[in-house]
Amino acid sequence: MTAAIPTIALVGNPNAGKSSLFNALTGARQKIANYPGVTVERKAGHASFADGRPMSLVDLPGSYSLTPASPDEAVTRDVVLGQQAGERRPDALVVVVDAANLDNHLCFALELIALGLPTVVALNMLDLAERDGLTLDPAILSRELGVPVVPTVAVRKRGLTDLLAAVDGAILSHQTQASALPASPPSDAALHQRAKAIARAATLSETPVRRWTQRVDAVLLHPVAGFLILLGLMFVMFQGVYAWSEAPIGWIEGGIAALQGAVDTALPDGFLRGLIIEGILGGVGSVIVFLPQILILFLFILLLEATGYMTRAAFLMDGIMAKVGLSGRGFIPLLSSFACAVPGIMATRAIPDAKDRLTTILIAPLMTCSARLPVYTLIIGAFIPNTNVGGSPVGLQGLVLFGLYLSGIVGALVVALVLRRTVAKGTAAGFMMEMPRYQWPRLRDVGIALWQRAWIFLRRAGTIIFVTTIALWLLLSYPKVPTASSDSQVDYSVAGRIASGLEVVVAPIGFNHDIALALIPAMAAREVAVSALATANAIDAGDDEEAMAQSLSERLQGRWSIATALAFLAWFVFAPQCISTIAITRRETNGWKWPLFMVGYLFLLAYAAAGITYWTAVAFGLG
Amino acid sequence: MNAKLDSAPIGVAVRISRIDWDAMSHDEGRRLREFGLMEGIEITPLHRGSLFSRDPLALSVGRMQVIIRARQAAMIEVAPTAS
Structure with a gap:
């Protein structure tokens, strides 16, 4: 054995419980990066053998076979064959199979075992298999496969010590040289036959599939009822984002105000105090306030994924998506895009058809991502009355938010329809997917994923948003307005003058100087629009005690008409103001052509939508 | 009868x-x-489409459930089971 830390790769079919096993083995100490050259997520972590020797674990993308059908599956094949650039061939494989689905999962397992690397099979989710009335004998399975088989229940951390001990043993006792792909791989049919025979031999008893999941599916996949339930779930999700975040947002706001107060008394008046209070705390703080809402949205999405409902949602949506030339597969990336378009666009790699995938990428930014929430929440909070609709329990503010989400979705469907008939013409997309069983979501797995999302958001707030906020504060603060002048500080500053230039372009759609000022830094990220408004507001208030005491939304109410506010909301439904999204689109489409196309068509739509909204509102007397 | x-x-x-x-x-x-999904395998169609669409089709194969489009289903001939 070499002195290097051994690398062990977790590999298996989708839905084999691989990620749960990975989480159970490594805990929250995970590193998520990309494989060089491709945009497939590389999940790695550390664990240790019983005697304390460390090992490094890699969680490979779920695959059905060594013949890849997508970029994800190609990475899995290349890693286990030692052909992935920048990745050592693993010292051992842990093949994860779903105990209740041996017929199918053993096919891939047989292919992997034939490679000749030290291999251990984790017979995972044994508890679910037993619940389904299956009794298996791991010893028979081990004899038939010729490698150790360890029963595991990843979510209960059962069998983990045995699994690692077996891996250790397999590496130590390994004699034969690991091979490349066999020269003449067995045919699919032969592989299936063998897998089936082995599964049958290892199955001691079997009762028919439990009926309860089918009864649940009869409702949730019902052509009409199931669809209404899906709509209802989404509605609850968006109301929840609004209603349940009120208290925690209050705490964060209180904390930031306390910090500002502390800095105010600790530091003398001057450059540094202004930078910290107005620039850093005012700007970054106004974005961090939205962490609760983003976490609630992600929590919903993660729960829907963990329970197995997400694939049902894809099934229900496939019919509609097929009508605009997409497939139900696109529903999962698009739903992820409600949290953030970047992981959403990355998730499109699971879509096999190139044109289907391109269209899904191009419309992903139309899904209302969490970065829009700060903007929507601020404007809705300031301009939409906090009342219920006609005595019902439905809040008007939540309803407007739902309407904004809906506008994005409808816009996306129309755009997809047009694109599939013009620039992304192609054959009808396919839709082939395995439907996972229902499962109780595991608190630990959801917790880890939620923490990772929160960390990404906070890191963004600490980097992109931090830097743009400070840059904006400097541009807004200088040059200082002469005391004799009647101009405000914001109008007199560098940023204010640039904004005056832009104002000429956006004035026809009802945008004022405030908005023109906020739009430029918001190119970096949409939520910066809020911190830009907050920073400009803080600088303008200056030492005016009365103005300082006003909240941002109170200030906006005094300066904007309702028509302008509504136009601003409509703009953000479409505007492609996010550098990260443009960058990921360039990477995923291998060039500048499609990201430029995307930015162009989205700005056109944004301008048109804001304009129509503004002119309509003015016509109704809201100007 | 197929x-x-x-x-x-x-x-x-x-x-x-x-x-x-x-x-x-x-x-x-x-x-x-x-x-x-191969010749000789027993399957059960479980769910078909939503709202006004007859696509896709969910079916059970062994203990697994999979989703395919009607277009692919049209390429698969089935016969009643022996029992």
Whole structure:
């Protein structure tokens, strides 16, 4: 054995419980990066053998076979064959199979075992298999496969010590040289036959599939009822984002105000105090306030994924998506895009058809991502009355938010329809997917994923948003307005003058100087629009005690008409103001052509939508 | 009596008698086999479409449930099970 830390790769079919096993083995100490050259997520972590020797674990993308059908599956094949650039061939494989689905999962397992690397099979989710009335004998399975088989229940951390001990043993006792792909791989049919025979031999008893999941599916996949339930779930999700975040947002706001107060008394008046209070705390703080809402949205999405409902949602949506030339597969990336378009666009790699995938990428930014929430929440909070609709329990503010989400979705469907008939013409997309069983979501797995999302958001707030906020504060603060002048500080500053230039372009759609000022830094990220408004507001208030005491939304109410506010909301439904999204689109489409196309068509739509909204509102007397 | 899977009744187990591998793309065919859909296998159509669409089709293969489009189902011939 070499002195290097051994690398062990977790590999298996989708839905084999691989990620749960990975989480159970490594805990929250995970590193998520990309494989060089491709945009497939590389999940790695550390664990240790019983005697304390460390090992490094890699969680490979779920695959059905060594013949890849997508970029994800190609990475899995290349890693286990030692052909992935920048990745050592693993010292051992842990093949994860779903105990209740041996017929199918053993096919891939047989292919992997034939490679000749030290291999251990984790017979995972044994508890679910037993619940389904299956009794298996791991010893028979081990004899038939010729490698150790360890029963595991990843979510209960059962069998983990045995699994690692077996891996250790397999590496130590390994004699034969690991091979490349066999020269003449067995045919699919032969592989299936063998897998089936082995599964049958290892199955001691079997009762028919439990009926309860089918009864649940009869409702949730019902052509009409199931669809209404899906709509209802989404509605609850968006109301929840609004209603349940009120208290925690209050705490964060209180904390930031306390910090500002502390800095105010600790530091003398001057450059540094202004930078910290107005620039850093005012700007970054106004974005961090939205962490609760983003976490609630992600929590919903993660729960829907963990329970197995997400694939049902894809099934229900496939019919509609097929009508605009997409497939139900696109529903999962698009739903992820409600949290953030970047992981959403990355998730499109699971879509096999190139044109289907391109269209899904191009419309992903139309899904209302969490970065829009700060903007929507601020404007809705300031301009939409906090009342219920006609005595019902439905809040008007939540309803407007739902309407904004809906506008994005409808816009996306129309755009997809047009694109599939013009620039992304192609054959009808396919839709082939395995439907996972229902499962109780595991608190630990959801917790880890939620923490990772929160960390990404906070890191963004600490980097992109931090830097743009400070840059904006400097541009807004200088040059200082002469005391004799009647101009405000914001109008007199560098940023204010640039904004005056832009104002000429956006004035026809009802945008004022405030908005023109906020739009430029918001190119970096949409939520910066809020911190830009907050920073400009803080600088303008200056030492005016009365103005300082006003909240941002109170200030906006005094300066904007309702028509302008509504136009601003409509703009953000479409505007492609996010550098990260443009960058990921360039990477995923291998060039500048499609990201430029995307930015162009989205700005056109944004301008048109804001304009129509503004002119309509003015016509109704809201100007 | 053979029928196409895309018009087979929901909830009734059938056996795959023939798959028109030539009519589908290489990848489609491979994924079908990876799902365990091959000649001689017993399957049960479970759910079909939503709202006004008859696409897609969910079916059970062994202990697994998979989703395919009606277009692919039309390439799969099924016959009543022996029992």
